[in-house]
Amino acid sequence: MSADSEVVVTPPTYKARRSLPPAAWLGIVAAGIAVVSLVRIWTGADNLDSSGAIQAAITAAVPIALAGLSGLWSERAGVVNIGIEGMMILGTFGAGYAGYQWGPWAGVFFGVVCGLLGGLLLGLVTITVGVDHIIAGVAINILAPGLTLYLSRLLFTDAPGGGQRQSPPISDVGRITLPWLSDWLGEIEDKGWFFVSDLAGIIRGFTTNLSLLSILAAVLIVVSTFILWRTRLGLRLRSVGEAPYAAESLGVNVFRYKYIAVMISGSLAGLAGAFLVVGLKFQDGQTGGRGFIGLAAMIFGNWRPYGMAMGAGLFGYTDGVQQYDSSGTAMHAFLILVALALIAVAILQYRSGHKIVAAVAAVIAAFCLWWFSATDELPQQLVKAAPYAITLLVMALASQNLRMPKADGLIYRKGGG
């Protein structure tokens, strides 16, 4: 037909994703350090980016990042995992039990295995039976602490150095320090120069006394990103989380990919638990809600690994630095950084037309500045609430930019489409 040839097919216009060139990222990071440096010099809060503070931040951030990665894997396959906290608890127990007897790496392995079992339980209940994901997660969070404390009382009470609620101490995995670089950077850091000392402090924090498990965590984030977005397995796994019935119609075994996802998710949660134990000991209540902070980091990062890692870094920073900095000045100065970030958000949101959101951000920024000027230090209880408040804020202000996997939390039945 001739009429057909006249139909003009307009190619679908894709909104170009704003991906900045590496040089631009470098510029942003440099500008960020410069701002932090200015705030440090102005307020005199050296622990804002001292090497010790950075080390404390890394130690606090790694379990959060692993928990976030755990959530990312399962939610990308459409299984909401509220039970990360419980699986982490199982991980702490496994690491404690094996760790004190056969060394830290055995502890890590058993922690991962215990987490994996938790993930399998979640898979059995949500995928095979088809129970609501959140209910299953809540149940796991009830079961895990009871089970571990029961076993702890039986197995650790009579162990040398153990107790009713704690295992014997466990030795640490290897830690890496770059020998001469660390000292040299330390000298520069002590000078207190603008920018240079800050950069030295941050690099020193990353190259001094760095746990092998922290490196493993970083590798896992990179590898996860690669698998999920660059391999066939990852594509199928994500398709199961976006449109399971479409995936099914193309011959993808949805059950299998969902199971793979929850097993990896459980293992990562177990690893997060093991990270807390290795070098210390198993203690009842050790996870302290980090599983939920990990979930928050994942949402903060819009269900993407690097965004999640940034969230984990931010939350780990507030947690680690406030514990490290006994004077409390660092967190006080941090208020200015939060205010500046919110002002940037306000400007960006205003330019993209979200005037109300911009106004709310500006008001909160003003509140932070007022809080900074009216007080000398922040109460530590409120600093601990920061990760949760920030996540709530992000969800409230930027929810139009957040997009979770489309079939996340929905129950899949074979052939039920």
Next chain:
Amino acid sequence: MTGSRSRRILLGAAAPIGAIIFSLLVTSLLLIVTGHNPFEAFGAMTSAFERIRVVLGAVNQAAVYYLAAVAVAIGFKMNLFNIGVDGQYRLAAMLAAVVAGTSWMSSLPGFLRIAITLIVAMAVGAAWAGIAALLKVTRGVSEVISTIMLNAIATFIVAYLLTPQMLAVLDGNNISTPKITEGGQLPVVSFTGSTTPLYSLVLLSIIVGIIYALVLSRTVFGFSIKATGMSETAAVASGISVNKMIISAMLLSGAVAGLVGMPELLNGSSASYSLNFPTGIGFTGIAIALLGRNHPVGMVFSALLWAGLDSSANALQGVGIPRELVTIMQGIIVLSVVVAYEYVRRYRLVLEAKDVAKALAAPKTGAAATTA
């Protein structure tokens, strides 16, 4: 249709009973593996109830759990998952305790003091839940995530306010809100032979339960809640404003959550909110609402079961078994009951399909018989 009615009750009871039996089996296995005698353990747990003190403690506890379960169930009825009951009741109990402990309250008549305390608690609970409702309605934020965040924030706000610099007083080694003076609490019922009294606020749970049942079954509002829960599109089509329902259900849920701490505050011996105030009841409420299927009477049974298990835990220590065995049982009961409900639901669908097939087949054979 007496046959189908008895079948319904039988199927309804099958799941929870099956779950309890399953949890007994699993924990028996765990006991045997860890070198204990299951009969000894369960025997010790049952014989704990020979003491009236333990029974009364369980009833008091069940009343508290029931309030939490109703708070959760109100949300569940319309597919809202209020995980935030935990934060709501702790913040509410703390602020209500502060108000009840202020000195100007002492000059007021007793009933007014109780009323003010209860109203403050309900208002705080509703307000804290209201944040999640507002975020959901205006910004589409999932109430599951926002209430998890709000729980944690509530924990730290309570910790912040519960310092001598803020609202608390130092009482020996314990930090607590100022004690409620004489007349600000409600009387308790003492029994001979028991150091534990019966809380008068068990009555509050009964009243809340009756109101919950009546609102759900007898009012337009209750109908709208159920309709929205079953099918949001159908609800919208019949003129129900879903946003309005979300806000009101969440506020109600929060208000009931605010009451959870009241039996302990107004009947308890400490008469204040302190570091020892019970935590985690919000999550217990979720479990009890699930076990009782959000049914006003079903939740009474599950609350009693839960509290009974809790009270028998101490007896386990006597025979050398860690008390956490009870927590494990509770965890397994929740997990297996939701699994069992799912299977019962599917089995019911199969039975219904059979009934329909039978009903459709019957006139056909009749017609065939007449023609023949």
